[in-house]
Amino acid sequence: MRSFIWILLLLSVTHTAHAQYYLRGEIRNEQGVLLSGVKIKISSKPSLIFHSGGSGSFGIPIPSVKDSIHLSFDGYDPLSIYVDSRQFQLLQMKSSSGTSKLYKNYKSSIVKNFSTGSVINSLGLGESYTGIIENELMKTNTFPETGFSLNIDNASYSNIRRFINNGMMIPQDAVRIEEMLNYFSLPLPPNSLQIEKGFSYAYEHSSCPWNPKHQLLFLQLQAPTIPLHEVPASNLVFLIDVSGSMDKPNRLPLLQSGFRLLINNLRPIDTVSVITYGGGVAMVLAPTGGQHKDLIKKAIDSLSAGGDTPGSGAIQLAYETAKKNFIKGGNNRVILATDGDFNVGQSSEKELEELITRYQMSGIYLTCLGVGMGNYKDSKLETLSKKGNGNFAYIDQIREAEKVLVTEFTKNIFTVANDASITLQFNPETVAAYRLIGFDNKKTALEDSSSTLEGGEIGSGHSIMAIAEIIPAKDSSNSANLPLAEVVLRYKDPLSGNQKEQNFTANYRGQKIKRTDSIYRFAAAVAMFGNILRKSKSTHGFQLEDVALFSKHTVSPNNILQQEFQHLLEKAIQLYNPPKKKRKSD
Structure with missing residues (x-):
């Protein structure tokens, strides 16, 4: 009998020693916004790092009833607290002094170091954007030559649309004017x-609507179009984020709808693989021919969100899959769809850049599709797409998914030029000074005319618009037909790798902006909208109301995208300059 009692006591002690408790809770900021991606450490498990999920919640097994929890998150003060696992934890993180002040004013975060490599969190919601510096006026006598990379990225515009439609101020570094212009693919x-x-x-050369002392030089290039019967076979790897942060209608479900649209246009010669990551990395669909549309759709429809985000490991598997099924002379591409919130493995921009660089010369392109809000990592997706020889789009609605994956599919997916860049040689006799509007992260090219630019990739039939604001030379009034600038386009053929070069000239015209083609007037309106959103010092008092009035007579009544731009302008006016409420009379 005594032996039996001792055995019971021993089992009781053993059970107590190995008992597990579950610590649950959620994390919010002072405004009540749920914070996802918060780094969590537990005192009893010092070697392990946990993160809050997409809804700001967490659940962690701990060995004792009570423990100490330590929270850290960019833009917020660290928080350490002693907690009881028997109670649901409602934790609040306080914004750091700078972040809190900016959140209150609905402005983007300000960083002291304005280097192009700076990454900032915006609105206190966990979103991140790469810090950029506005191009300044350069004197032509000192720096007659400048250069900039060409690409088909247009994520900035649809992201701006998302902010405005949600009644939120736009982070200044979320505004990239060259991408805003890219979005419309304005025809020549x-x-x-x-x-x-x-x-x-x-090209066109005209007066400047926001500064009568300045002028504008518009440059347009249109890539050659691949005829439909010559479009090569595609080897596509869909790399889809199904982590907990994607469990919202404007994330995974939106992407699933978009991919279904793309699948409808696959050909038998095309191959699709589907890889997911979220709580782990999985091959959901092995390489499958485009004729098996129902099978591919079934794989897409089966996806559901949950778990952490081991993005780096998934990227490696996607590239290895693309390599195994590589089509020589074909379109080999990984299509990454995510909010960019990689919180396991290589998660910093530098680490991700190094990872993608390893695959850069493999002949496999990378398209990044960004979704979501609150923890959207624009800076990470921008880094990935640039280093992955690819392009970058932001999808905020099903219509945008259709535009990217169906209507403009060949422009976004089929590359006709690699490492494309422009060099401009301005003529001091006609141009006293100049500045590029947009391409702000290319400041080094302005400072060093001999620097080598890392060019971008251009898709079939894509049209590119670039604008330079110039100060004419004093004696340029008699400069009709004299050169303003020599334009040199350089790129590599995707198949042969051979370097190609085309040379053009932009001559002095100097006509009134109102007399130019509506394409250029609309481009000027888009550029000015971007300048005002970035709080550019070049606006010279020009307001959103002035842009709306100017663009009203330039938008095409038959162009849905241009009509939408006008509506966004009107919404932005209400957002940034709301009408003042009249005081009630006594």
Whole structure:
């Protein structure tokens, strides 16, 4: 009997020693916003790091009833607290002094170090954007030459649309004017220089609507179009984030709808693989021919969100899958769809950049599709797409998914030029000073005319618009038909790798902006909208109301995207300059 009692006591002690308790709770900021991606450490498990999920919640097994929890998150003061696992924890993190002040005023965070490599969190919601510096006016006598990379990225505009439609101020570094212009893929006017097997070219030179002392130089290039019967076979790897942060209608479900649209346009010669990551990395669909549309859709429809985000390991598997099924002369591409919230493995921009660089020369392109809000990591997706020889789009609605994955599929997916860049040589006789509008992260090119630019990738038939604001030379009034700038386009053929070069000239015209083609007037309105959102010092008092009035007569009544731009302008006016409430009379 005594032996039996001792055995019971021993079992009781053993059970107590190995008992597990579950610590649950949620994390919010002072405004009550749920914070996802907060780093969590437990005193009893010092070697392990946990993170709050997409809804700001967490659940962690601990060995004792009570323990100490330590929280850290960019833009917030660290928090350490002694907690009881028997109670649901409602934790609040306080914004650091700078972040709290900016959140209150609905402005983006300000960083002291304005280097192009700075990454900031915006609105206290966990979103991150790469810090950029506005290009300044450069004197032509000192720096006659500048250069900039060409690409088809347009994520900035649809992201701006998301902020405005949600009634939120736009972080200044979320505004990239060259991407805003890219979004519209403005067609070249009828009098443009058409080149059959190269880039077509057009330019315009006009007055500047926001500064009568300045002028604008518009440059347009259109990539050659691959005829539909010559479009090569595609080897596509869908790399889809199904982590907990994607469990919202504007994330995974939106992407699933978009991919279904893409699948409808696959051909039998195309191959699709589906890889997911969220709580682990999985091959959901092995390489499958495009004729098996129902099978591919079934794999897409089966996805559900949950778990952490081991993005780096998933990227490696996606590239290895693409390599195994590589189509020589075909379109080999990984399509990464995520909010960018990688919280396991290589998660910093530098680590991700190093990872993608390893695959850069493999002939496999990377397209990044960003979704979501609150913890959207624009800076990470921008880094990935640039280092992955690819492009970057932000999807905020199903119509945008259709635009990216169906309507403009060949422009976004089929590359006709690699490492494309422009060099401009301004003429001091006609141009006293100049500045590029947009391309702000290319400041080094302005400071060092001999620097080598890392060019971008251009898709089939894509049209590019670039704008320079110039100060004319004092004696330029008699400069009709004299050169303003020499334009040199350089790129590599995707198949042969051979370097190609095209040379163009932009001559002095100096006509009134109102007399130019509506394409250029609309481009000027888009550029000015971006300048005002970035609080540029070049606006010269120009307001959103002025942009709306100017663009009202430039938007095409038959162009849905341009009409939407006008509506966004009107919403932005209400957001940034709300009408003052009249005081009730006594």
